[in-house]
Amino acid sequence: MEVTLNVKRFDPESKEQGSHFQEYNLEVEDHSTVLDALVKVREEVDGTLALRCSCRASICGSCSMRVNGHAKLVCKTKLRDVIQHDHKVLVEPMNNMPVVKDLVADMKPFWDKVRAIQPWLQPDGAAPEREYIAPNATMLHLTGVMSCIMCGACVSDCTALEVDKNFLGPAALAKAYRFLGDPRDDAGNNRLKMYGESGGIWDCTRCMECVQVCPKGVAPMERIMSLRDQAIQAGFNNNNGARHTESFSELVKHSGRLDELRLPIKTFGMFNFPALIGLLPVGLRALRRGKMPPIIHKSIPGAEKVRRIFEKVEGKK
Amino acid sequence: MKYAFFPGCVSRGGCPELYPSVVNVCERIGIELEVMEGAACTGAGVLQEKNQRLGDSLNARTFAMAEAMGLPIMTICSTCQGTMSQAHKRLADDPAYMAEINEILAEEGLEYKGEVVVKHLLWILVEDVGLETLKKHVTNPLVGLKMAPFYGCYIIRPTGALGFEEHPEREDSLERVIEALGAEVVEFAGKTRCCGFPILTINERNSVAMVANHTLDAKGLGADAMVTPCPLCHLNLDGFQPKAAAQSRTTIDLPILHLPQVVGLAMGMDPKAMGLNKHIISTKKLLSRVAVSA
Numbered sequence: 001m002e003v004t005l006n007v008k009r010f011d012p013e014s015k016e017q018g019s020h021f022q023e024y025n026l027e028v029e030d031h032s033t034v035l036d037a038l039v040k041v042r043e044e045v046d047g048t049l050a051l052r053c054s055c056r057a058s059i060c061g062s063c064s065m066r067v068n069g070h071a072k073l074v075c076k077t078k079l080r081d082v083i084q085h086d087h088k089v090l091v092e093p094m095n096n097m098p099v100v101k102d103l104v105a106d107m108k109p110f111w112d113k114v115r116a117i118q119p120w121l122q123p124d125g126a127a128p129e130r131e132y133i134a135p136n137a138t139m140l141h142l143t144g145v146m147s148c149i150m151c152g153a154c155v156s157d158c159t160a161l162e163v164d165k166n167f168l169g170p171a172a173l174a175k176a177y178r179f180l181g182d183p184r185d186d187a188g189n190n191r192l193k194m195y196g197e198s199g200g201i202w203d204c205t206r207c208m209e210c211v212q213v214c215p216k217g218v219a220p221m222e223r224i225m226s227l228r229d230q231a232i233q234a235g236f237n238n239n240n241g242a243r244h245t246e247s248f249s250e251l252v253k254h255s256g257r258l259d260e261l262r263l264p265i266k267t268f269g270m271f272n273f274p275a276l277i278g279l280l281p282v283g284l285r286a287l288r289r290g291k292m293p294p295i296i297h298k299s300i301p302g303a304e305k306v307r308r309i310f311e312k313v314e315g316k317k
Numbered sequence: 318m319k320y321a322f323f324p325g326c327v328s329r330g331g332c333p334e335l336y337p338s339v340v341n342v343c344e345r346i347g348i349e350l351e352v353m354e355g356a357a358c359t360g361a362g363v364l365q366e367k368n369q370r371l372g373d374s375l376n377a378r379t380f381a382m383a384e385a386m387g388l389p390i391m392t393i394c395s396t397c398q399g400t401m402s403q404a405h406k407r408l409a410d411d412p413a414y415m416a417e418i419n420e421i422l423a424e425e426g427l428e429y430k431g432e433v434v435v436k437h438l439l440w441i442l443v444e445d446v447g448l449e450t451l452k453k454h455v456t457n458p459l460v461g462l463k464m465a466p467f468y469g470c471y472i473i474r475p476t477g478a479l480g481f482e483e484h485p486e487r488e489d490s491l492e493r494v495i496e497a498l499g500a501e502v503v504e505f506a507g508k509t510r511c512c513g514f515p516i517l518t519i520n521e522r523n524s525v526a527m528v529a530n531h532t533l534d535a536k537g538l539g540a541d542a543m544v545t546p547c548p549l550c551h552l553n554l555d556g557f558q559p560k561a562a563a564q565s566r567t568t569i570d571l572p573i574l575h576l577p578q579v580v581g582l583a584m585g586m587d588p589k590a591m592g593l594n595k596h597i598i599s600t601k602k603l604l605s606r607v608a609v610s611a
């Protein structure tokens with residue numbers, strides 16, 4: 001099979017500023033992975049190409065990079081699945097992290113964030129005589145999230161991180177879920193408070209990029225959603241994120257559908273005048289164009305049936 | 318071709334121009350619609366973060382109603398589509414879970430049998446109407462217009478729930494429709510990214526920064542307009558574009574069109590009837606370039 005790798009190159013020691021793209025044409029086996037092809041380039045065509053890899057079996061998490069714009073473990077990615085009509089494959093380093101050279105990203109921000117969520121057990125009381133014991137059944141729900149190999153793919157493609165470097169990001173928050181859920185940990189409330197602060201769980205846009213790109217099925221976003229729910233349950237609900245979720249739910253419960261006019265007011269709180277006034281220019285412009293949501297909100301027919309479902313399911317929870 | 322039409326909350330709320338555009342375009346193409354008036358909000362992923370079972374119950378209720386009507390569901394919002402597709406998959410993957418949910422529905426005399434089909438108008442145009450038939454309806458090809466596609470997260474991720482394996486054409490359906498209407502596609506990296514709407518009331522600065530990034534990118538690549546199958550993306554990309562421009566200290570002025578509006582324009586339909594005068598970012602200049610010859 002013939003393939004043209006279009007590789008983003010960057011050499012910090014070069015006199016030329018910035019990055020550029022370089023194409024490599026090569027013949028590869030039908031079953032070759034993107035990593036096979038890159039290694040072939042490095043060994044047979046251009047020894048200056050920098051990339052990082054180790055196990056070649058999607059265990060070590062070293063070889064994440066972007067293929068055709070999406071983060072992947074290249075050892076797990078078959079060329080035939082990503083090759084375009086013109087035989088091209090675009091390969092770039094991970095996003096949302098500085099580049100060391102070519103396809104090697106600097107994972108420091110990644111590790112800093114994992115460290116920030118305090119990824120160690122914090123038990124209360126005196127230490128037991130022997131080891132801390134966790135029954136099997138209490139750990140089972142954590143096996144999915146514990147299969148994270150710290151590859152950085154989710155962080156690379158996270159849309160919230162792209163606009164805000166302070167966001168803790170999917171991998172660290174998935175790790176946060178793991179420690180919060182551990183039966184040997186007693187720092188639950190502290191953790192929830194900390195994770196709910198600015199740059200934490202409420203800044204995720206729910207874009208699902210992390211769910212899509214994670215090679216290990218960790219589904220970081222779903223963990224973040226669970227952290228949100230746990231934070232609300234624990235009473236950490238005095239913030240816009242929690243108010244948004246709660247009022248959305250209340251509005252749907254009440255009328256079967258969303259009331260967009262009331263949602264912003266409920267989210268910010270009736271008395272948060274600066275925030276409400278901040279929304280005003282948009283509202284006024286919308287009004288002028290005749291596109292404001294109806295002031296009198298109509299319920300769907302049979303809204304009481306929807307309310308019944310809320311009562312039944314929420315009662316059960 | 319007949320569907321149980323799930324309009325969602327926004328098409329009659331924050332984007333009132335969407336609903337009539339859909340109705341008019343479908344009538345012209347011969348897509349028959351029966352409106353699901355009694356169906357509840359999908360939960361839009363927000364309800365699901367609080368209580369997934371609750372969200373799944375509401376969607377299963379909608380599925381059961383469509384089954385009783387004997388029709389597939391048509392959605393007109395990426396978020397509605399994605400939320401329903403995810404619920405659909407969870408129920409299909411776990412018969413015991415479905416039975417539990419059906420117990421909740423039983424009180425209303427409803428039962429979901431697991432057979433419903435849920436499709437966004439975008440997929441219906443490509444898969445059921447067909448691009449060749451769509452082209453036959455085009456009287457006003459949008460020649461010379463450059464359009465940037467913007468999908469909305471929920472209609473492209475996670476692919477496992479959205480049937481991309483059986484329907485690989487869904488991956489670039491929006492580009493194919495834009496082409497079929499005679500316009501030129503502007504390829505840009507932002508087309509599958511997040512518009513920022515879900516965090517608008519939580520972190521406005523970040524949300525609006527996303528609007529700025531995508532609209533400026535598309536504009537930089539020569540786009541005359543952006544097209545989206547998601548009214549929530551529209552709310553942010555159109556409604557908050559002035560704020561995005563102010564925040565990044567520049568002007569943007571990129572009209573954001575709903576998918577059916579673009580289809581309607583290519584079929585020579587009256588821009589006013591499709592609410593093209595109701596956008597925050599004026600479509601006037603764009604419309605002057607669309608020769609109406611219906």
Ligand code: SF4
Pocket residue numbers: 154157158159160161169170203204205206207208209210211220221224
């Ligand atoms: S869902 Fe949230 S954490 Fe995951 S990539 Fe999107 S913004 Fe980032």
Ligand code: SF4
Pocket residue numbers: 147148149150151152153154155170171174213214215216217218219220
């Ligand atoms: S959550 Fe998945 S994508 Fe993110 S670092 Fe862990 S294994 Fe990689």
